[in-house]
Amino acid sequence: QKEVEQNSGPLSVPEGAIASLNCTYSDRGSQSFFWYRQYSGKSPELIMSIYSNGDKEDGRFTAQLNKASQYVSLLIRDSQPSDSATYLCAVNQGSWGKLQFGAGTQVVVTP
Amino acid sequence: DAGITQSPRHKVTETGTPVTLRCHQTENHRYMYWYRQDPGHGLRLIHYSYGVKDTDKGEVSDGYSVSRSKTEDFLLTLESATSSQTSVYFCAISASGTGDNYGYTFGSGTRLTVV
Numbered sequence: 001q002k003e004v005e006q007n008s009g010p011l012s013v014p015e016g017a018i019a020s021l022n023c024t025y026s027d028r029g030s031q032s033f034f035w036y037r038q039y040s041g042k043s044p045e046l047i048m049s050i051y052s053n054g055d056k057e058d059g060r061f062t063a064q065l066n067k068a069s070q071y072v073s074l075l076i077r078d079s080q081p082s083d084s085a086t087y088l089c090a091v092n093q094g095s096w097g098k099l100q101f102g103a104g105t106q107v108v109v110t111p
Numbered sequence: 112d113a114g115i116t117q118s119p120r121h122k123v124t125e126t127g128t129p130v131t132l133r134c135h136q137t138e139n140h141r142y143m144y145w146y147r148q149d150p151g152h153g154l155r156l157i158h159y160s161y162g163v164k165d166t167d168k169g170e171v172s173d174g175y176s177v178s179r180s181k182t183e184d185f186l187l188t189l190e191s192a193t194s195s196q197t198s199v200y201f202c203a204i205s206a207s208g209t210g211d212n213y214g215y216t217f218g219s220g221t222r223l224t225v226v
Contacts, residue, residue: 001170004153032213043201043217044154088153090215096161097142097208098169099215103153 002027004091006102013083013109019076021105023089026070032092033065033072034099039085048074079109114138117202117218124225130189132221134202136182142205143185144215145169145177147198154201160185161208192225199223 003026013019021035032051036044050056050063050072062075072091076083086104093100114137124130134143142161146154146169156169158177166177174196176188189196199222203215 032209034214036215043220044215045217046214049214092209092213095208096159096167097205097213098144098156098159100156101146101154103151 002093002100004089004100004102006087006089006105008103009106010108011105013076013079013107015079015081015109015111017079019074019079019083019107019109021074021076021087021089021107022071023073023091023102024071025089025091025100027091027093027100028067028070030091030093033063034090035061035063035072035074036088036090036101037085038088038104044088076107079107081109081111083107084109115202115204115216115218117200117221119221120219121222122224124192124223126193126225127191130192130223132187132189132200132202132223134185134187134204134218136185136204138204138206138216139182140204140206141182142208143179144203144205145175145185145187146201146203147171147196148201148220149198157187157200189223192223194225197223197225 035048038044048063089102090099145157160179202218
């Protein structure tokens with residue numbers, strides 16, 4: 001069974017600090033990687049996608065991918081209380097656009 | 112929200128009854144997916160569709176069936192509901208299975224309780 005692993009948290013981050021979330025995956029054939037944010041009681045929403053090794057920045061978010069080490073990470077700079085949510089890592093699995101999700105890391109930003 | 116709606120939003124049903132959940136999209140996306148979300152397990156794929164009448168099983172498909180008779184609708188049926196199927200069910204759509212348009216948009220979810 002191919003797996004996507006995340007620390008469940010909660011990850012407590014002071015407001016204005018950097019939150020660092022990690023995700024490892026087992027399928028070496030995976031090519032597409034995503035981060036979703038899910039507020040309590042809501043549906044997941046896509047915040048970042050990354051396909052190539054290295055960093056990809058979008059506003060306060062940076063995704064980092066290292067295929068050789070099979071990990072993908074998400075950095076949230078200048079963390080705000082509105083960033084308090086569960087962050088889901090997702091990795092493509094086989095064909096037809098299927099995604100496998102990690103169980104999520106809960107982030108709590110404290111004022 | 113993107114053009115994806117799930118119905119019903121909440122449902123309580125009795126063990127042994129059939130239940131159908133509906134996912135409707137107005138985006139004309141080819142790919143549709145049903146996931147369930149449970150504490151400690153994250154999102155797990157139940158069934159997916161890559162076109163009208165083209166469906167296949169995911170990792171937790173036992174006890175579930177699906178149908179997609181037109182692009183916009185993807186139905187999930189619990190043939191005989193059990194308490195283990197109490198969960199939050201999410202439908203997702205994607206324009207593509209790879210490349211720039213790849214990435215899911217999720218519906219608002221259906222909270223199903225089997226008593």
